[in-house]
Amino acid sequence: MSGAGVNRRMFSVGAVLAASALGAPALRAQSSRLEKPRVVIAVGGRASFHYLPLTLAEQLGYFRAEGLEVEISDFGGGDRALQAVVGGSADVVSGSYEQVIKLQGKGQFFQAFVLQGRAPQIALGVSARSLPHYRSLADLKGRRIGVAAPGSATNMMASLALARAGLKAADVSYIGVGSSAGALAALRSGQIDALCNSDPVMTLLEQKGEVRIIADARTLKGTREVYGGPMPAGCLYAPLEFVQKYPDTAQALTHAIVHALKWLQTAGPGDIIKTVPEAYLLGDRGLYLAAFEKVREAIAVDGVFPEDGARTALRALASYETGLKVEKIDLARTWTNQFALRAKARFKA
Numbered sequence: 001m002s003g004a005g006v007n008r009r010m011f012s013v014g015a016v017l018a019a020s021a022l023g024a025p026a027l028r029a030q031s032s033r034l035e036k037p038r039v040v041i042a043v044g045g046r047a048s049f050h051y052l053p054l055t056l057a058e059q060l061g062y063f064r065a066e067g068l069e070v071e072i073s074d075f076g077g078g079d080r081a082l083q084a085v086v087g088g089s090a091d092v093v094s095g096s097y098e099q100v101i102k103l104q105g106k107g108q109f110f111q112a113f114v115l116q117g118r119a120p121q122i123a124l125g126v127s128a129r130s131l132p133h134y135r136s137l138a139d140l141k142g143r144r145i146g147v148a149a150p151g152s153a154t155n156m157m158a159s160l161a162l163a164r165a166g167l168k169a170a171d172v173s174y175i176g177v178g179s180s181a182g183a184l185a186a187l188r189s190g191q192i193d194a195l196c197n198s199d200p201v202m203t204l205l206e207q208k209g210e211v212r213i214i215a216d217a218r219t220l221k222g223t224r225e226v227y228g229g230p231m232p233a234g235c236l237y238a239p240l241e242f243v244q245k246y247p248d249t250a251q252a253l254t255h256a257i258v259h260a261l262k263w264l265q266t267a268g269p270g271d272i273i274k275t276v277p278e279a280y281l282l283g284d285r286g287l288y289l290a291a292f293e294k295v296r297e298a299i300a301v302d303g304v305f306p307e308d309g310a311r312t313a314l315r316a317l318a319s320y321e322t323g324l325k326v327e328k329i330d331l332a333r334t335w336t337n338q339f340a341l342r343a344k345a346r347f348k349a
Contacts, residue, residue, distance in 0.1 A: 125211030137165030
């Protein structure tokens, strides 16, 4: 193992031991009352900033401090992570909130119970090479737009942004390019004329002058402009039956995430670099930190869902998912703040 790997391992283990030593009696008490102390969390794209609170909760030992043994399985994509829970190989999803609404539209009841991101952390940029004289969204008519995958959150945001200029889905061609090296290659080779994607990809292209950002949901202001209101993004969600059957376990998971959010409120660049696994930094710490600053505002502060966030998400989905029957969606069952509010009070987040 490399020296950096040893240091990371020592840091992670040290954080766990410190948490255990400071609160051993409480940990033992909580562990004995948890209905399900071992939990498998499925995530699509674990290194994404969308799920940074999840990574921090694991690396800082916050799950163990709550008496939990958590296994995080990365499936590389949100749909595959969701299928892992539907298929029974995982218990909880770390994914985008709007998926819960889409699931209910298909007769599957899931519930989001702690928020990790209060904005989608996605940006739409036009290629400086393909569209050097870009003036407005209308210039994208007939163009090829790269998205992480067809039907993804990046696809939805691009469609919503274009709708502001009166463009329909049929007016452009959407091409799935992934969210890392594939996206970079597609833009640089001229396969696409614009790209809707997440960081650090968009920050890298922006820094090098290869894209011009024209819609930005990495900020709260930009999110309101695209979605028409607050848009809850990354969160932990599970089958409604899981939340109802294991409320203490759901509370423990929420405590760990909100504890990580609280830590982030005062963490500096050095703290982030020391805590995040080296592989997530993409070999460029400066780029990672620059991207983090772009999305920092979009990360939740206390795990609590905004009261009108669900309505914003439903409106966005209804304009994008033609088969969604809005009148049949019971938004109150798609999310809850009962766990996050307790965690917020406990950690003064």
